[in-house]
Structure formats: structure tokens, C-alpha cells
Amino acid sequence: LGLQGRVRNLFDGRVEVEAEGEREKLDRLIERLHKGPPGAQVADVATEWSQPRGECEDFRVDYD
Structure with missing residues (x-):
């Protein structure tokens, strides 16, 4: 989709x-x-x- 950001699974599902x-x-x-x-x-x-923070250059999966 051409977005920047992140995705992650939380402990509660x-x-x-x-x-x-x-x-x-x-x-x-x-x-x-x-x-x-x-x-x-x-x-x-x-x-x-919210207002963009510009913290990500790509879209990634965060593994905690």
C-alpha cells in the first residue's frame, strides 16, 4: 500500500x-x-x- 509504520501482536491476542x-x-x-x-x-x-511522527521509513513487523 505504500505506507510507513509497524505491526505487532500483543500478549492479549x-x-x-x-x-x-x-x-x-x-x-x-x-x-x-x-x-x-x-x-x-x-x-x-x-x-x-494523530499527526505523523516520521519515525519509520518502511513498514515492518516488530517481534517482541
Whole structure:
């Protein structure tokens, strides 16, 4: 999608995504998050908007 940010699994089973980019691309990401990958059940997608911080140059998976 041409976004910058990160994704990580939380200990309670939720997934946290932080993303920056054009609004249209962010909206497409949110649509995909609502669907989830094959075999997944998405119960809820909570969205918080903020000013871009420019901390990421690419999109990565963080493994804690």
C-alpha cells in the first residue's frame, strides 16, 4: 500500500498497527484490517488518528 509504520501482536491476542501515509491509502488499510487474513476472526478495529511522527521509513513487523 505504500505506507510507513509497524505491526505487532500483543500478549492479549490483539494486533497493534501504527501507519503513516496518504489518507486514501490509510483508509484502504483500515478496510483490509476489518476483513483480516484468511482464517482470522476480526472482532473490532479501533482507530485513533494523530499527526505523523516520521519515525519509520518502511513498514515492518516488530517481534517482541
